Amino acid sequence: MVREADIDRIVSTMSLEEKARFLVGVGLPGWFGNPHSRVPGAAGETHPIERLSIPTIVLADGPAGLRINPIREGDERRFHATAFPVAVMLASTWNRDILEAVGRAIGEEAREYGVDIILAPAMNIHRNPLCGRSFEYYSEDPILTGEMAAAFVKGIQSQGVGACLKHFAANDQETNRMIIDTIVSERALREIHLRGFEIAVKKSKPWVVMSAYNKLNGVYCSQNRWLLTEVLRREWGFDGFVVSDWYAGDDPVEQMKAGNDLIMPGKAYQIDSKRGDEVEEIVRAVRDGRLSLEILDRNVRNILRVIVDSPSFRGYRYSDMPNLDEHTNIAYEAGAEGVILLKNDGALPIRLDARVAVFGTGQIETVKGGTGSGDTHPRYVVSIIDGLRGSGLLIDEELAEVYRRYVACMRGRDEYLVRMGLLAGSAAPSLPQDFLSEEEVEKIADRNSVAVFVLSRISGEGYDRKLEKGDFYLSDDERSLLERISRAFHRSGGKVVVVLNIGSPIEVVSWRDLVDGILLVWQAGQETGRIVADTLIGRINPSGKLPVTFPIDYDDVPSWSFPGEPKDNPQKVVYEEGIYVGYRYYDTFGVDPAYEFGYGLSYTRFEYRGLELERIGEAIKIAFEVENVGGYPGKEVAQVYVKAPKGRIDKPFQELKGFHKTRLLKPGEVERVELELDLRSLASFDGWGWLLDKGEYEVRVGSSSRDIRLIGRFTIEEERRYNP
Numbered sequence: 001m002v003r004e005a006d007i008d009r010i011v012s013t014m015s016l017e018e019k020a021r022f023l024v025g026v027g028l029p030g031w032f033g034n035p036h037s038r039v040p041g042a043a044g045e046t047h048p049i050e051r052l053s054i055p056t057i058v059l060a061d062g063p064a065g066l067r068i069n070p071i072r073e074g075d076e077r078r079f080h081a082t083a084f085p086v087a088v089m090l091a092s093t094w095n096r097d098i099l100e101a102v103g104r105a106i107g108e109e110a111r112e113y114g115v116d117i118i119l120a121p122a123m124n125i126h127r128n129p130l131c132g133r134s135f136e137y138y139s140e141d142p143i144l145t146g147e148m149a150a151a152f153v154k155g156i157q158s159q160g161v162g163a164c165l166k167h168f169a170a171n172d173q174e175t176n177r178m179i180i181d182t183i184v185s186e187r188a189l190r191e192i193h194l195r196g197f198e199i200a201v202k203k204s205k206p207w208v209v210m211s212a213y214n215k216l217n218g219v220y221c222s223q224n225r226w227l228l229t230e231v232l233r234r235e236w237g238f239d240g241f242v243v244s245d246w247y248a249g250d251d252p253v254e255q256m257k258a259g260n261d262l263i264m265p266g267k268a269y270q271i272d273s274k275r276g277d278e279v280e281e282i283v284r285a286v287r288d289g290r291l292s293l294e295i296l297d298r299n300v301r302n303i304l305r306v307i308v309d310s311p312s313f314r315g316y317r318y319s320d321m322p323n324l325d326e327h328t329n330i331a332y333e334a335g336a337e338g339v340i341l342l343k344n345d346g347a348l349p350i351r352l353d354a355r356v357a358v359f360g361t362g363q364i365e366t367v368k369g370g371t372g373s374g375d376t377h378p379r380y381v382v383s384i385i386d387g388l389r390g391s392g393l394l395i396d397e398e399l400a401e402v403y404r405r406y407v408a409c410m411r412g413r414d415e416y417l418v419r420m421g422l423l424a425g426s427a428a429p430s431l432p433q434d435f436l437s438e439e440e441v442e443k444i445a446d447r448n449s450v451a452v453f454v455l456s457r458i459s460g461e462g463y464d465r466k467l468e469k470g471d472f473y474l475s476d477d478e479r480s481l482l483e484r485i486s487r488a489f490h491r492s493g494g495k496v497v498v499v500l501n502i503g504s505p506i507e508v509v510s511w512r513d514l515v516d517g518i519l520l521v522w523q524a525g526q527e528t529g530r531i532v533a534d535t536l537i538g539r540i541n542p543s544g545k546l547p548v549t550f551p552i553d554y555d556d557v558p559s560w561s562f563p564g565e566p567k568d569n570p571q572k573v574v575y576e577e578g579i580y581v582g583y584r585y586y587d588t589f590g591v592d593p594a595y596e597f598g599y600g601l602s603y604t605r606f607e608y609r610g611l612e613l614e615r616i617g618e619a620i621k622i623a624f625e626v627e628n629v630g631g632y633p634g635k636e637v638a639q640v641y642v643k644a645p646k647g648r649i650d651k652p653f654q655e656l657k658g659f660h661k662t663r664l665l666k667p668g669e670v671e672r673v674e675l676e677l678d679l680r681s682l683a684s685f686d687g688w689g690w691l692l693d694k695g696e697y698e699v700r701v702g703s704s705s706r707d708i709r710l711i712g713r714f715t716i717e718e719e720r721r722y723n724p
Helices: 004-013 016-024 087-092 096-112 142-157 186-193 196-206 225-235 251-256 278-287 293-307 322-339 383-389 396-413 414-419 438-448 478-491 524-535 585-588
Strands: 058-060 160-167 181-183 208-211 241-244 340-344 357-361 450-458 495-502 517-519 570-576 593-595 607-616 618-628 637-643 653-663 670-678 690-692 694-704 707-716 719-720
Touching: 004 293, 016 278, 016 293, 087 142, 087 322, 096 142, 096 322, 142 160, 142 186, 142 196, 142 653, 160 196, 160 225, 160 322, 160 396, 186 196, 208 225, 225 251, 225 450, 241 293, 251 278, 251 293, 278 293, 357 383, 357 396, 383 524, 438 478, 450 478, 478 495, 495 524, 517 524, 607 694, 607 707, 618 637, 618 694, 618 707, 653 670
Parallel strands: 160 208, 181 570, 208 241, 357 450, 450 495, 495 517
Antiparallel strands: 340 517, 607 618, 618 670, 637 653, 637 694, 690 719, 694 707
């Protein structure tokens, strides 16, 4: 075991140039077919110091599975990794055990492929539904975000590799992400945008935190001493190292001073900077007195403390053979618990003897996940149509063949892709959906009893979604086809089900009355088709709950300033909504959502009873029972919200403070749920510290933020104050 004294000895023997080089990455060795990379496709590596037996460590993406190149020059083997459900779907499980299992699987794949640190989880807040990377993030709520991230990190690090929380902090958009100045109050920061990170740091002790691209109140996050040193290290006790996002910031010396220990990827000009190599800049700054050697040594120590625990330092002989078959099952189970049933007017589950017509090109071009660092390269992806075929359902194969030919024809026309503006490395544009005539749809309805219409969306790193038809809203051709399907199938007594294969909310209110069922399957990774099929036929009873509010329309979204000003080229974005993000806004100001935070139907029903509250020291013990009173086995997510008394500062109507997902309950089966709330978790930040107002607090237990089943109360006799 390497002791602190050993680390001090290593640092004392390093030259200034070695220290500076150690604090800067080696570029992008895993990209562009670089033959010198140990793990092609990895995001980056650190500099080795061979004379001191300090090896290179490898860092790789990402949140939905390990992202490395599956094909290597001169090697017939394949290096695939499992594509797990995207983070918003993992959060929809509300199941810490599932998140830990996914983390363990990703950690094992990283270890066995020679990777030391996974650049995940990504845990920025769903401030606005148009953020292009919302699929990579967990929730609009910091408590759910922090709990999910902590479980994920524990799973990864149980395999002897490190996890990296990102992007720290308030990196909630992709538009001008490398220069945008995020203006946000300290209260909103601490209660919303930092709180999830705080929970994950304290509960799971991640090896690494990644500083974000954006400026925070005028200072780049990677150069923000208050953020990286005062809050992260001194207040929260973080003892790993901080790495910059790739090419973040504009001054390596200020990054060193602030507590950004490792600059990545190295050997590259930063945005809006005229300086050159970061190593040379750091050495020059020490020699001319702009940067102290003590700071340099501190940062080197921070990185070394992590490296000495890494597989590379320990000489682990990786196999390049992770257990992908076992991880396939974990990916399936995670997706199965993250499916959300939004609407069901007698349409689901579908009987196996029903004849099913599948519409929408998404049945073939099924979206497993988003683009960019959240992408993955699995062995296969089960499309929705193939999943339905494998389920035993009676699929209209004539219609399926029409779609197969249509997609093959359209994707084979290069001029079409050029005309639609397809760029290298981005997702292909969606195909026109309304190519079936009214007469054709009528004939299809005559020979089938159920229509399943797949609506797909994809977004990714580097760009935000659009407030336009075909993205947040249905396109005209999607709408016309859906209307045609609805008329034809309802005329013949059939049912219409929409499957939402999306990464973040879309508008649903204008069309949901046309259909009998809506199944939100997010982007469920390589097993998407199987998960969809098994949910449609009832092998999976949906138990997912929304981790983000679906608004009635975009005009209802509180983050109206997204993505900043000026609109054509934003330089600054002001978080005018403050703490009123997501349901905190909708519930406080009486704005109805399309589907509220925490919402999700089931094929069975649950009842709550017997709420008990007990004061135990500095905590409140909450206990109640959940019973399955329906006809299907199922799981329920019990949510605990707290409504605070009117105090010195404004507060949301209610806030999530705890949750529990039950085991699989058979009809008539009961589970007793017990939770404990720390009183400090109920405090609000008033500018000087955390204030717990005196007065009566209301505990609200329910199935969603607007489906409260049990209410209890307790009193805090005296005001309390806690330091940050």
